[in-house]
Amino acid sequence: MNIEERNAKYNAYVEAKMPKTKPWPSLFRSFWVGGVICCLGELIKDLCLYFFPYMTTADAYTWALISLIVLASFFTGIGVFDKIGAYAGAGTIVPITGFSNSIASPALEFKREGLVFGLMSKMFVIAGPVIVTGVVASIIVGIIYLFI
Amino acid sequence: MLNRIGNQTLVFKNKPRVIGSYSVVGPKEGQGNFGKFFHKVLKDDLFGEKSYEAAESKMLLCAINGAIENANINKDNVDALFAGDLMNQIISSSFAARTLEVPYFGLFGACSTMAESLIMGACHVDGGFARYAACATGSHFSSAEKQFRYPLELGTQRPPTSQWTVTGMGCTILGLAEKGISIDYATIGKVVDWDVTDANNMGAAMAPAAMSTLKAHLEDTGKSPDDYDLILTGDLGKLGSEILIDLMEYHGYKLGTNYNDCGQMIYDNTQKTFMGGSGCGCGASILNSYVYTRLLKHELKNVLFIATGALMSTVSSQQGNSIPSIAHAVSISIGGKDV
Amino acid sequence: MFDPIMYLKVFAVGGLVCMIGQILIITTKMTSARILVTFLLIGVALEAFKLFEPIRDFAGAGITVPIVGFGASLAHGAISAGEASGLLGVLTGGLTATAGGIAVAIFAGYVFGLIFSSKTKK
Numbered sequence: 001m002n003i004e005e006r007n008a009k010y011n012a013y014v015e016a017k018m019p020k021t022k023p024w025p026s027l028f029r030s031f032w033v034g035g036v037i038c039c040l041g042e043l044i045k046d047l048c049l050y051f052f053p054y055m056t057t058a059d060a061y062t063w064a065l066i067s068l069i070v071l072a073s074f075f076t077g078i079g080v081f082d083k084i085g086a087y088a089g090a091g092t093i094v095p096i097t098g099f100s101n102s103i104a105s106p107a108l109e110f111k112r113e114g115l116v117f118g119l120m121s122k123m124f125v126i127a128g129p130v131i132v133t134g135v136v137a138s139i140i141v142g143i144i145y146l147f148i
Numbered sequence: 149m150l151n152r153i154g155n156q157t158l159v160f161k162n163k164p165r166v167i168g169s170y171s172v173v174g175p176k177e178g179q180g181n182f183g184k185f186f187h188k189v190l191k192d193d194l195f196g197e198k199s200y201e202a203a204e205s206k207m208l209l210c211a212i213n214g215a216i217e218n219a220n221i222n223k224d225n226v227d228a229l230f231a232g233d234l235m236n237q238i239i240s241s242s243f244a245a246r247t248l249e250v251p252y253f254g255l256f257g258a259c260s261t262m263a264e265s266l267i268m269g270a271c272h273v274d275g276g277f278a279r280y281a282a283c284a285t286g287s288h289f290s291s292a293e294k295q296f297r298y299p300l301e302l303g304t305q306r307p308p309t310s311q312w313t314v315t316g317m318g319c320t321i322l323g324l325a326e327k328g329i330s331i332d333y334a335t336i337g338k339v340v341d342w343d344v345t346d347a348n349n350m351g352a353a354m355a356p357a358a359m360s361t362l363k364a365h366l367e368d369t370g371k372s373p374d375d376y377d378l379i380l381t382g383d384l385g386k387l388g389s390e391i392l393i394d395l396m397e398y399h400g401y402k403l404g405t406n407y408n409d410c411g412q413m414i415y416d417n418t419q420k421t422f423m424g425g426s427g428c429g430c431g432a433s434i435l436n437s438y439v440y441t442r443l444l445k446h447e448l449k450n451v452l453f454i455a456t457g458a459l460m461s462t463v464s465s466q467q468g469n470s471i472p473s474i475a476h477a478v479s480i481s482i483g484g485k486d487v
Numbered sequence: 488m489f490d491p492i493m494y495l496k497v498f499a500v501g502g503l504v505c506m507i508g509q510i511l512i513i514t515t516k517m518t519s520a521r522i523l524v525t526f527l528l529i530g531v532a533l534e535a536f537k538l539f540e541p542i543r544d545f546a547g548a549g550i551t552v553p554i555v556g557f558g559a560s561l562a563h564g565a566i567s568a569g570e571a572s573g574l575l576g577v578l579t580g581g582l583t584a585t586a587g588g589i590a591v592a593i594f595a596g597y598v599f600g601l602i603f604s605s606k607t608k609k
Binding site for chain 3: 023030031036038039043049065066070073076089094098103107109127129134144
């Protein structure tokens, strides 16, 4: 048996032997936690509109996002967010809370390497790609729209 | 005349013996299955330090000092320290050696370092190059997580094949003595890579290396797996050790109930570690506590300790390389005619 | 405001989006950074094909809270500012529209990073 054949066979064997995540419980958990976080956003928006009747809906949604970002960052700081994340998986990663957590968690982790090269530069190890992708994609879309 | 048999196995004719050992573990490991065997269980894995890296180094220093004390020898008689860890440039070991001020060799064998250091120590003692050799290694969950995976507070799920890096250290002092646990043979492993790329599935990456070394050991010494009371792999985990059993069976060796894996054993099933423990500290802490204790009580007569290591880095993983692995085997025994 | 039917829709759509993320994690072993990038691109695409607004009108926070909404805002900012002031608008529009979220995430991360330290896990 040549080496490539052996390796392919071994990897197929490992793949078959690997324990799998039971999909349904984890799908359900991500569904309900994600749904609740979105509802929380909607609630904050409604509260903003209720207490500040002259606020625009767009601004109210922005406040909702900002509140969720601060909340997620705070829960990261007190060491609770990762526990919710371990339970909910994508339920906390996909909402804006995941973005906030991805900035706050390396900030906490790397502050021991100093403020500049630790906290501030490592803040973007996970969120950096998100911002870069967003900026690049939006500029490309914007330019396409300029020509059509 | 060469002190070796077969292709990869060393024979220690002067019988270097374990004259002292010590293990230090974190709180989670203390709550696991071997809590009562460890010499020291920390309440806080920061160990009074400002960072986990500093805590790791302090724990390793504590294990080495503990073993020297346990051996009841003077530190100045330790002619060589062999130590390694998982941190970049093995800072934990070197920083511990800085404080100790003994002749020092820094080793990197990833999680195989306990066996690697024992082999190097045994060679030095057997060859008359050291009166006493200290062999130490360890790992720390929080520093390893930071270096190899994600920030601790990042909200992600661990994949079901993942293992939990053990916060634990172990140190063995070897020297020549009249009686006690002796190091008889050592089989030096070759780097083996069967093209596993998933860094969350170390057990599968390392199992072929363990198989290669175990097979070489049995062929070189002419022993069969049943000749050992215990064959103990370092940190293959549940999946990896099942794979090893299958691989050995494929090559015509049957591993029975005398086979176990430190990673599989160390944590309680309720501790949510999926495939079990991993890291240098996994094998090191169990060997230096549980295994020696049972050998000294003559509950075990001879043990084959095979520490396995995955020799990749975060850079190599990101560049899509597969995970080369290594395993070293050390044959340890007590009793027999020379006691 | 406070319409229970709306909350039901928010819950269903928001939950569904997250569940799609979980399916991706299980089937492709994607890391969280890749999940975030993927959903952000989905948001940019939805906005580019003018599909985002109808979904938002239907599900409100159910689509704006997921990172999809962040991507859509970036694209919307670039497109609308581009229509108003040409290429310069395209360059400034995306980040202007999302500046609030990014600034707050950085500010909160910095402040909480100073206050708290990461804790070891059990």
